[in-house]
Amino acid sequence: MNFGTRAGLLRSAAVVVAMIMGLAAVAGCQSSAGESGQPATTGAAQSSAFPVTIKHQFGETVIKSQPKRVLTVGFNEQDFALAFGVEPVGVRGFLGYDAPNRPWAPESVRGKKIPTVGSQEINFEKVAELHPDLILGINSYVDKAAYAKLSAIAPTIAQSGDVAPGATTWQDQTLTTGRALGQDAKARQLVGATEQAFAKARKEHPEFAGKTAAFALGLTRKGSYSLGADDYRTGWLTDLGFTVPETGGEVSFEKLDVLNKDVLVAEGVDPAVMQKKLIKELPPVKEGRFVDLGAFDDDFAGALGFNSPLSLPYLLDIAVRRLAAATDGDPSTRPEPYPN
Numbered sequence: 001m002n003f004g005t006r007a008g009l010l011r012s013a014a015v016v017v018a019m020i021m022g023l024a025a026v027a028g029c030q031s032s033a034g035e036s037g038q039p040a041t042t043g044a045a046q047s048s049a050f051p052v053t054i055k056h057q058f059g060e061t062v063i064k065s066q067p068k069r070v071l072t073v074g075f076n077e078q079d080f081a082l083a084f085g086v087e088p089v090g091v092r093g094f095l096g097y098d099a100p101n102r103p104w105a106p107e108s109v110r111g112k113k114i115p116t117v118g119s120q121e122i123n124f125e126k127v128a129e130l131h132p133d134l135i136l137g138i139n140s141y142v143d144k145a146a147y148a149k150l151s152a153i154a155p156t157i158a159q160s161g162d163v164a165p166g167a168t169t170w171q172d173q174t175l176t177t178g179r180a181l182g183q184d185a186k187a188r189q190l191v192g193a194t195e196q197a198f199a200k201a202r203k204e205h206p207e208f209a210g211k212t213a214a215f216a217l218g219l220t221r222k223g224s225y226s227l228g229a230d231d232y233r234t235g236w237l238t239d240l241g242f243t244v245p246e247t248g249g250e251v252s253f254e255k256l257d258v259l260n261k262d263v264l265v266a267e268g269v270d271p272a273v274m275q276k277k278l279i280k281e282l283p284p285v286k287e288g289r290f291v292d293l294g295a296f297d298d299d300f301a302g303a304l305g306f307n308s309p310l311s312l313p314y315l316l317d318i319a320v321r322r323l324a325a326a327t328d329g330d331p332s333t334r335p336e337p338y339p340n
Contacts, residue, residue: 047182049179049183055160071089077091078091089131104306122146137150209241210243213237213242214263214265216267225251229246242262256279266290294338323335
């Protein structure tokens with residue numbers, strides 16, 4: 001998921017990459033492979049939960065029995081399967097980020113090259129070759145034609161038709177994935193544990209409540225892109241108590257006031273741009289309320305892109321202490337650089 005070079009792509013639903021260190025909270029989610037090398041599912045799955053019918057934007061999908069070979073075509077879908085102890089037989093490539101080595105992944109798959117079925121575009125032949133019995137594509141941005149090809153191979157779960165493309169919350173994605181895998185109870189546990197991580201951060205930092213925040217995706221010589229509440233990548237900020245603009249949009253150097261909030265967070269900052277007078281004089285930058293969250297291929301961007309019960313605690317571990325420094329009212333306590 002290259003958050004920099006794909007900044008324009010991320011604004012196109014066709015290729016948007018969906019793209020919380022309390023991994024102990026999900027330690028029971030790690031998967032293991034049997035001696036045959038085939039992916040194994042956790043014993044928490046309930047065969048009595050089947051058949052399951054899941055409604056989505058293209059109709060409904062019936063899963064007749066407990067899946068044995070799960071394949072994910074959503075950009076972040078593999079994290080959600082892994083959170084349930086299910087190692088996919090194939091995954092969608094994660095653009096511009098070393099996803100196999102992401103630090104929040106279960107150790108059983110850390111660094112493992114799971115077969116990929118395309119990145120920007122889905123390779124349907126490869127999908128068929130891997131013989132899945134369930135395809136998860138909640139965050140895949142597939143259209144009706146692509147869905148028809150996938151569902152001809154195996155039962156396929158697409159996103160709900162009740163939200164805009166790519167706008168499925170991590171909570172709903174977790175709960176839907178849990179239903180598809182016969183693990184409703186585990187899904188509720190994962191959602192509850194992750195929400196508790198956010199609640200803990202809010203309790204420890206009441207100063208976050210009601211503060212305004214701007215999220216600059218890329219800050220280069222060409223300007224930036226401000227993310228709004230209509231983009232899932234601001235959800236972690238609102239879950240911490242901040243308010244963000246209702247909608248996002250392009251930000252030129254003539255309209256930097258869009259970024260003048262109580263806190264300005266950014267990914268993909270060009271260091272040279274930070275030397276520009278217009279940027280240096282921007283109040284959040286000048287007054288120590290600017291949080292630089294690294295490059296588009298850093299782990300924070302990856303954790304935000306995956307936006308899963310596995311990655312969100314990792315994201316909080318990085319961001320909360322930096323946001324605290326930005327909101328303490330003391331310009332001398334500037335957020336520490338990331339990564340360091």
